Amino acid sequence: LQFLLSEITEMKNEFFRQRILKSDDINPNGTKFTFSDIIGSSNVMKKLIQEAQSVAWIDNNILLVGDTGTGKEVFAQSIHNYGNRNSEPYIGVNCASIPENLLESTLFGTIRGAYTGALDSPGLIEQAGSGTLFLDEIHNMPVNMQAKLLRVLQERIVRRIGGSQNYPVKCRIISAINEDPFQLIENGQLRQDLYYRLAGYCLYIPPLIERENDIFELSEYFIKKNNLIMGKNVIYMTDRLKEIMKNYSWPGNVRELEHFIASIMIRTNVNDKYLRAKNAPK
DSSP states (O other), X not given: OHHHHHHHHHHHHHHHHHHHHHHTOOOTTSOOOOGGGOOOOOHHHHHHHHHHHHHTTSOOOEEEEXXXXXXXXXXXXXXXXXSTTTTSOEEEEETTSSOHHHHHXXXXXXXXXXXXXXOOEEOHHHHHTTSEEEEXXXXXXXXXXXXXXXXXXXXXXXXXXXXXXXXEOOSEEEEEESSOHHHHHHTTSSOXXXXXXXXXXXXXXXXXXXXXXXXXXXXXXXXXXXXHHHTOOEEEEOHHHHHHHHTSOOTTHHHHHHHHHHHHHHTOOTTOSSEEETTOOO
């Protein structure tokens, strides 16, 4: 009986692992998320999703404005998958994570011999084809690089570094910033002319604190997810915990909430006073 119990437990864990891996599968176009993956029934989120679905069908460049952890890339991928470009590639890049001397070659591509070690390589703009290029933290791009990107967007052609051939720019640009764009312009971090070129349509993603009771819908989702990962059976949060969570500002937004739920569940047992497992004493 002990052997069969161990075998069943292992099979159960493998089944849960496969379900979790399946939920993280990457689509052929390079995305993982659609609008159905966005959790929240607050009025502000319903209106935002409707607005995002409307702009998904137009070819305007889109600027997403939202605090860190609000899910800007989830919206970018969802917009791509909802519109008529969904069969084309989706390529995302964080402008803050690439050194300045590599950013130009990463976006525009290179020709062999352009500099030491350079190879014939298409840039991300070229690779995106007729799909979507997502530029996260665009305000962290150096100002001189912003000027080069502006010219590419104005002329709708891109030339690899060291090359003479022009390639048409067919992709739509979705970019994202986590600060007030007009404050960034005033501080000299974002070129005003580039802003108006990128913000063909602007979507503001609200922080978690402005999303009414979405915090508890998200928490339920993260609890179910972590029950599978951790092999636990937490079924609800106590009123005391909900009150604490409701009065917290959540500066890290959804990402912070996900980490919080995971951390508190690791420390949870059947007698925990904040999270309750099945058959736990009340």
